Amino acid sequence: MTELAARYLVNEGVTQFLICNRTPERATELCEKFGGEVIEFSQLKFELPRADIVVCSTGASDYIITATDCKRALEIRRYRPIFFIDISVPRNVDPAIGKLDNIFLFDIDDLEGVVGENLKQRQKEADKAENIVETEVEAFFERLDILEIGPTIAALKEHLTEIALSEFERTRHKLGSLTPEQEEAIKQHLLSSLVNKFMHPLITTLREGTRSNNGGCNIVELYHQAYDLKERVEGLEERRSSTKDRRHQTL
Template identity: 35%
Template sequence: MEILVLGLNYKTAPVEIREKFTFQDDSTPRALHLLSQTKSVVECVILGTCNRTEIYVVCDQLHTGRFYTRNFLAEWFGVERESFQEYLYIKENSEAIEHLFRVTCGLDSMVMGETQILGQVRNAFFLAREQKTTGTIFNTLFQQAITLAKRAHTETGIGQNAVSVSYAAIELGKKIFGSYRDKAVLILGAGKMSELTAKHLHANGVARVRVANRTLERAQQLARKFQGDACTLDHLAEALLEADIVISSTGAAGYVVTYEQLKPIMKQRKHRPLFMVDIAVPRDLDPRLNDLENVYLYDIDDLEGIVESNLRERAQEAERIAEMISEEVVAFQNWLHTLGVVPLISALREKAFVIHAEAMRKIENKLPDLTERELHIIRKHTRGIINQLLHDPVVRLKELAVQKSGDEVLELFSTIFALEDVVQRRREEAKWEAQKRAARGKEKILAAPSKE
């Protein structure tokens, strides 16, 4: 069995290409069953997010697996293979395993270390398992990937530091206030960045939002998004008196809030802490505001410096996770090689005991006067001889299977004991059972009432 992943993501394909390859939630079960019926495919999982579409398959041969999985993508989405070939990446076996681990741990995400992808991988796997398009290999691989990602986020600090300007502002505010509960935020201007920061603050529990803008109408439009109120910049002194947090992005030519303007207001506030975030270029807030007691002012350079520092820290944590991934890849490959030993061992034992049964039949024919007790003793001891003869080869086979030349060892073992026919029969039976499970799942999907 071989493992493949074929996909497009934000690094290999522009959004106008990626959006053509989006699996809808209600059609994914049908896609899974159609894919599972595709030639060469034994197991499959479909992972679709806003930044990636990936198909994971266990196939019986690499070249046919690549060919027919690409065909499935082209046919399902109704596009020519040549139109997306240059954007498609294909990873095989150990690279495919490592890729899944990196994706699940967030190392392949646009924002390194984000945790949302873990839930998306888990949901994709659970759906495939529910639709019976996974088997022994993927049930083990994806469960291992999920467990690894959880451990990576628990044992490292990769997800602890803000890596966007808006989140950096939120984290700074938490250091000042501890909690945003009962805090009031004042937004100066209606810029996208200040809106995004306000959205995060609102999600973190700020009690009140006020928007101050040159035109009242624009202020009211933004304020409604946060169930807040609005005013013009003419009422700025009153708004500053009540605010705990100020986010500014007005695009004004000069300072919107000056040192001389805020100094008397801070006395009226009785020096209650004021957290100020200046996202504007040129700056809206007078840098001298930082000289006022209990005023905490940060501009865009401060925030971007924090983000760069946090990204470096995440990169260091990512190296630790990469080492964990390398260990897990080896562990899975060892398990996979051991799994390949099972049909050989079963085939060897089956062949040995077929020979044993035939030998016992000849003994019974040549010695018809033997009692049942005597036959039982002969049968028991001859089976013991077979078990002892098989013990050492089986142990050595398990040991050698996990080495680099493991595949060659398995093939040589199969040749020495002439097990090819038995192994092939067992593989065909396993594949047939997998196809029957997939067909039963497909019938279930087709029999389900349409949502339309």
């Protein structure tokens, strides 16, 4: 536990350590890993004024840091704050020191409270993330459904555009004299606008039917039959597949 705490402090930018252990060899080992200075266990209370943060984790059955020790340390430090983190079970730091000015004591119960609060916050964020994921999954499958009916929509537009152009050519003579620019404008803008307006309710119906019909196969087939789109859809899919193949070859 002590090593874990030291590693965390290093990650947070702490560079100077005073390491005290009942076993000198263990203290030396920690110093070699993290740097710092070994102090004898018997000298702990005398070295206390040098520490800004004290992490205590021992197997002692009694307090190894007392209120008297802390009062003396504060006087020597001119009352600069000291943070104590007691992660020992049972506690090794006298809880009475938490009442002293400029002493901040956190024991295992406090840390468990912090962990519990963090877990609550994480759960809230996890719930938010879950909602976001669910929304995105629904949107993904909706886009997937639209991709599935994409060839049908394209074929339908192509079919209706051909009908519109055919009707234009059939009634062209009734429009009188038109310049090439005027004729092209009618084809590109007027006819295209009419086709799009005519298609809008059809596309809406197709999309709604797709979402409410587990893929909308029946509705798609109905459109294919009503507008004779089957061969046209197959042709569009072949052209699309051929275009993808050429792109992959280029890459």
